[in-house]
Amino acid sequence: MIKELISDGTKRMEGALNSLEGDFAKLRTGRASSSLVEDISVDYYGTPTPIVQLASVAVPDSRTITIQPWDRNAFSDIEKAILRSDLGLNPVNDGKVIRISIPPLTEERRKELVKIAKKYTEDAKVALRNVRRDLNDSLKKLEKDKDISEDDMHSGQDNVQKLTDDYVKKCDSSFAAKEKEILEI
Structure with a gap:
């Protein structure tokens, strides 16, 4: 039972890391x-739709970045959605393709992005x-219901703590890599 709990916990922690x-x-x-x-939502005929479902x-x-809508009527909706997003990007529409030029980041914007990345890491x-x-609550419940011994509960809690520590280290190293990438000029 403890192995199943830890296996489930590993999957959930992996999900948190993937989300990060x-x-x-x-x-x-x-x-x-x-x-x-890709995930910017466009109001397409009254339905919020991700850009990747409307264009290549x-x-x-x-x-x-170039965005080529499959439906000519979607051009203005996609442009509006990009402008509404908090990315600070300005799309240029030439009638066939929407082009987005990524400007170089200012030092101030880089620091803001590092703060945002730090917040994502904390989340x-x-x-x-x-x-x-x-x-740990599940382990305590199993022990209370006499399904496992107190020693098993404590060793399970130790394993859970080790697992948590491993994933916290992975989050920190992922943040460090992202911070280096953001601050790189």
Whole structure:
């Protein structure tokens, strides 16, 4: 039973780490990446729709993102959605393709992005601690119901703590890599 709990906890902690990586992918670092715009929601005929379901998104070079809508009527909706997003990007529509130039980041904006990345990391750590708390509560309940011994509960809690520490280290190293990428000129 303890192995099943820890296996479940590992999956949940891996999910928190993957979520952190996804949040980091959306942070603008001065380099063009299709993940910057893929999840932007466009009001398409009254339905919020992600850009990737309306158009093909490409990155022809390190400073440009191109979006080619499949429906000509979607051009203005996609442009409005990009302008509404908090990315600070300005789309240029030439009638066939929407081009987005990624301007170089200012020092001030870089520091803001590092703060945002730090917040994402802290949110992930909170998620990890919540998983740890749930696992420890489950272990205590098993011990209370006499399904496991007190020694098993304590060794299980030690394993849960080690698992949590490992994932916190992974979050910190992921943050350190993202911080280096953001501050890189």
